[in-house]
Amino acid sequence: MNGYPDGIVKEPPEWLSRRRLLDALILRLKGAGQRLAIVLLDMLAIGVLWILVSYIISWHVYGVIAYTLVPWWLFGVGVVEAAAVWESFGRSLGHRLARKELRPRQGGKSTLGQRLVYYIAWHITVLPMVGLLASPPWHERLAGLSLVPFSMEGKKPTPWWRTSSGLFMAVFLCAAVAAAVSVTMDKESLTRLFTQAGRTVKFWKALFSPDTSILLPSIRDLVVTIFMAVIATSFAVVVAVPLSFLAARNLMRGPIGRPIYTVLRGAMSIIRSIEPVIWAIIFLVWVTARRAPFAGVLALWVHSIADLTKLYAERLESIDPGLVEAITSTGAGRLQVLRYAVVPQIINPYISFTLYRWDINIRMATVVGVVGGGGIGQRLYFYLKNLAWQQAGTVMILIVILVWAIDYLSARLRAKLA
Amino acid sequence: MTSEAAAGVRPKARAEGSTLRRRFLSFLLDWMIWGYIAYGVMYLLNAYWWTVPLERYYSTLTLPSWGWPLAVLGTLEMAVWSRNLGRSLGLKAFGYEVWGADGKPPTVGQRVKRALLWHLSVLPLGAGFWSSPERPWHDRLAGTELHVLPSSPAPKRRKALFSQWGIMSLLLIALTIWLGWLIIKIDPRVLIRRWDEGSRIWLEMLHPDFRYFARPDPAFELRNLSFSILDMAVVTLFMALLSTILGAALAFPLSFLGARNVMGFNPAGWLVYFVMRGLFNIFRSIDTMLWAVIFAVWVLWGSPLAGVLALTVHTIAALGKLYSEQVEGIDPGPVEAVAAAGGSRIEVIRYAVIPQVAPSFWAFTLYRWDINVRMSTVIALVGGGGIGDLLFYYKNQGDWPKVGAVVIVIVAIVWAMDYISGRLRERIV
Amino acid sequence: MAEPYLVVEHLTKVYERGQVLALKDVSFTVEKGEFLVVIGLSGSGKSTLLRCINRLVEPTSGRIFLGGVEITRLSAREMRKMRRKIGMIFQQFNLIKRATVMTNVLTGRLGYNPTWRTLLGLFPKEDRELALKNLERVGLSDKAYVRADELSGGQQQRVGIARALMQEPELLLADEPVSALDPATSHSVMQYLEQMNREDGVTVLASLHFLSLARRYGTRIIALKEGRLVFDGPPEAIDDAKFKEIYGEEAEQVEVR
Ligand SMILES: Nc1ncnc2c1ncn2[C@@H]1O[C@H](COP(=O)(O)OP(=O)(O)O)[C@@H](O)[C@H]1O
């Protein structure tokens, strides 16, 4: 009460207050976002299925590669209409994934008429998208249906082959596998798979009768590989640790911090999605093949920086804010908080991630050798290319032993740190 | 920390079953560290002093034949003395510390005595350890004890960097980087000297040539078919898809054979378990790229089938190991319940094990899908097919703008798949 | 009646791992239709005793007879058959958390159906109807197709009871069925057990933590202490002195209403 008698001072209606308006807006945006996600998901699923089917047909029937078989606008209209029909008359994949269903607001079962109204109104609501902002959205209001959380309470489940989503997924999977099989398996390779097994017999034999004369030089290459991994990892740590603080969402706030965070994480995930082998190719051209191990180290280094920064930053993002609060409340400065609240929480995971990455780098170093990145990989590739199976088998044994040992060591150390 | 320790008296060594083994491992660690230092010193002498041509002698030791026993004995002695005169890395790593029997830090005299007596204890076939492994002769005669410290940090007497193990760690790191620098022939100046070549690649790649994104490139033909970048991207995705499905389907039944709790504790079960786990580990430690070479020679160089097979083999091994570890970590409660209702072993698996592990199985499979997409983008390098074929073809042509286009498509694919599999994994867990 | 329904003779169990002597020469008998409560401190061997009876734990020595059959000498196959008649409910419910309540209840019929059917999940229609009936009996019929981990603790234990009911058991082993529940829920669960005992004539062996619950529901009580049988008699016979002997000097009786 504001001290005046009732009715003297009119307060604005409650829904007009700023908070209420904001709340309403957020609620509507959330609802619209969810419905939009459902629609997009359905359209994506239908579109991909269409493409898969056309791909199979064009590959087998016409002997060319084509993706839609119809003009692109027809494809677009088809996908949109199919999604609309599916969502109006059934429980679509999107509904299912969002654990939602359409039910009449009054309860009971929905009628075909309601569904038809929903289908028609769908076009004027969802396509221009503004209609979704109403609460409930127009098409739902007109049809008297509402999108509510789905619950199994007091219901009997329909087996998957009696639901539209189940059937769709089955067809989708079959189409995907069929397309994949027809693309990757041509007759020639398949016959060779069964007739040419003899070509590798020497190799399997060599696994039991290694060629000891190449042991010493191979071990030297092995040493190079280990050093490649060690050097790449340790130099990557030096860069990744400071970067991780700049790439942690919870530490980088405000108008300066947030852009740095976004740019860094974006760059890191781009770098990470290029395999070290590709990096090695680029660096090999740069530093020339004469310095193969150097190129390999650079490739591993770049990839490790991106990977470690992401791992470290994710760890930083999940630190316990309670401890930070506790230390801050003692009046500690920013650096002191870092030293006493953040560092103790991250030091062990950081070491553990580093060991993990070192483990990966050993494997990667053997692979990078294949493109000419030096070390044991290069030697192995040389033997394999020249069909020197016995030598290849010997080197393979060495690699297995090395990878095994490192795997075991790093797993043991990490278990101790955890 | 116990109140005893707080009062300055050290907790006694815990009598552990594997005391001797731990002691031996700790010593071995020290010995290996000194061996590594000797190797490093020899290498540096080779490189700088005797100026042996690096090209031929990287990681080679030019030692006269009589030098080897000397090196072995020398490193052994160094290990012994470093363990006795301070807290060596080996002691630190296993949580050991030498203390006087009276509960005080040992005097220098005691330390020297212990080092000398060590030979008496160990050289006659370890006779000193026979009577009491916890306190062998040299400890007894020198009046010292080897304590196992509790894992909580002991009160520090000295800053880490001034202790022996601290100095040693620093030395090892420095030595490793120095050696690595030499062995790998790192030369940052090359990067600058060849800056023009390097920057030219980068610049050309940043001006990607997307002309043949959807239109087949007439210059690039594979098995009498022309492919565009888009076509190859689709092929790549199919390779990853097929190998993930095949790999997961095969790893699923095998993983139960590699789970100790499912196989039971009878000898036959142990045997199957060990064979399965061993196979998983061996096949896993040979990288997909190396498998691809084998299959490419076997099937056909450049055929996607070779890539699919290589990815599948590695997927089976990797997923098999992850799956069986999940099976081993299940809650035994439901297993008990199903068995108590009269379920046979296979029914126990169906009703008590699979429902428990299903979410993590899906998560691992999605994770593997992610890895397979990454791998399939480059597997063409070793004859595995996929979008890498284009990449390496254009790279060999020196057509860097097209390489740039392919790399951008690869990034987009990997990114999208990473995102999707990440989102799906979040939903499952 | 010549022989009691359940006979346990000189039962001893040593866990190989850690060489724990969990049960020492325990002997007792149970008549058909009894509600026998096993009490004792935690670690006294209650769970081990119950699990020896359906051989989820292999006894080290001693013999167990159930309805004249020597359980301890059955082969694994015969034992599985025998387990159909022995229902069991657990402290931690031990439901398949990610499966529906229906599936959980149906697992009680595993022993009755051929393996190929159960592997495909093809339970006969009668079993499904029986499952719905049993769920109705424990008051959960509308939750039949809800996932088990969406239920509260008391509801989960009732699913456990329905699962045991599916076996149409002659003997029910209940290992601390209410220890993870609050007092009010405890009584409702115990009443279902009592109902099974009175109406279906199921012999019940339940281990309980609270003496008050034991007195209220048990027709007879046995007590274990460090693996030895230290008491066997009617509930009224446990006086303060006996209580102190079983639970140790410092123990106080706690009431659960
Ligand atoms: N699987 C097992 N391996 C080794 N020891 C066990 C095992 N299960 C129980 N024990 C030991 O057997 C003893 C009796 O345990 P238990 O029967 O679970 O007692 P209660 O159910 O009365 O708490 C305890 O000392 C326990 O530590």
Ligand SMILES: [Mg+2]
């Ligand atoms: Mg117990």
